[in-house]
Amino acid sequence: MLEVIQIPVLSDNYVYLVHDPDSRHTAVVDPAVTAPVLDELARREWVLTYVLNTHHHWDHVGANLELKEATGCTVVGFRGDAARIPGIDRMVGEGDWLELGSCQASVLEVPGHTRGHIAYWFQEADALFCGDTLFALGCGRLFEGTADQMWNSLCKLRDLPDSTRVCCAHEYTLGNARFAMTIEPDYPPLLERAKQVERLRAAGRPTVPSLLAEEKRTNPFLRADDPQLQSRLGMGGLPAVEVFAELRRRKDHFRG
Numbered sequence: 554m555l556e557v558i559q560i561p562v563l564s565d566n567y568v569y570l571v572h573d574p575d576s577r578h579t580a581v582v583d584p585a586v587t588a589p590v591l592d593e594l595a596r597r598e599w600v601l602t603y604v605l606n607t608h609h610h611w612d613h614v615g616a617n618l619e620l621k622e623a624t625g626c627t628v629v630g631f632r633g634d635a636a637r638i639p640g641i642d643r644m645v646g647e648g649d650w651l652e653l654g655s656c657q658a659s660v661l662e663v664p665g666h667t668r669g670h671i672a673y674w675f676q677e678a679d680a681l682f683c684g685d686t687l688f689a690l691g692c693g694r695l696f697e698g699t700a701d702q703m704w705n706s707l708c709k710l711r712d713l714p715d716s717t718r719v720c721c722a723h724e725y726t727l728g729n730a731r732f733a734m735t736i737e738p739d740y741p742p743l744l745e746r747a748k749q750v751e752r753l754r755a756a757g758r759p760t761v762p763s764l765l766a767e768e769k770r771t772n773p774f775l776r777a778d779d780p781q782l783q784s785r786l787g788m789g790g791l792p793a794v795e796v797f798a799e800l801r802r803r804k805d806h807f808r809g
């Protein structure tokens with residue numbers, strides 16, 4: 554079974570190592586910085602096989618070239634964004650498979666945050682690496698894509714199994730919880746989760762990864778088609794994408 558190691562770096566980024574014990578192949582997802590990744594690899598005596606990039610932002614590809622230089626690993630990224638992924642060796646897109654030893658990841662195109670954002674889904678390991686598309690109780694900002702694209706991308710991720718671990722790239726959950734509470738302050742599952750998030754963060758502990766089942770139940774950005782949330786916004790019966798766009802706008806202006 555795959556091992557997933559979470560490495561907190563910078564102020565709020567998470568970098569992940571994915572390791573197959575049988576083949577000893579190892580991938581790093583969205584390496585922002587080099588040293589913490591090399592340290593963790595050395596400590597575990599793991600050799601890097603792949604860099605997997607979800608999108609081109611510097612806090613996701615910052616260590617690509619140094620890691621490639623240091624380990625000779627293969628850099629994987631979206632083929633439509635090849636010009637913006639430093640050191641890219643292998644170009645992938647929707648439906649492509651990637652082998653890590655005997656385990657496989659499928660590639661999902663999830664544009665919205667950027668126009669070339671992808672996610673890696675390791676089905677057998679129940680692990681989704683979704684970069685800055687889906688966050689715990691939140692979603693990425695629309696830097697390059699439209700609300701329509703992002704809503705479709707989130708719906709694609711929402712279709713994955715409940716047991717999926719959402720390994721996103723930032724610890725933004727506390728701010729996201731406070732925003733979600735402005736939308737549905739008396740929705741019991743959200744209330745409970747928000748309290749738990751406050752407790753975890755107060756103790757300096759990560760809230761990521763979360764379970765996709767929990768995101769489906771409490772993440773407002775996955776519930777733009779939920780009649781209860783819609784009526785909370787006074788948008789009952791409107792197209793989900795309009796409700797999503799309104800949520801995203803409000804979050805953009807939210808100062809928690």
Ligand code: ZN
Pocket residue numbers: 608610666685
């Ligand atoms: Zn980003």
Ligand code: FE
Pocket residue numbers: 610612613685722723
């Ligand atoms: Fe980021």
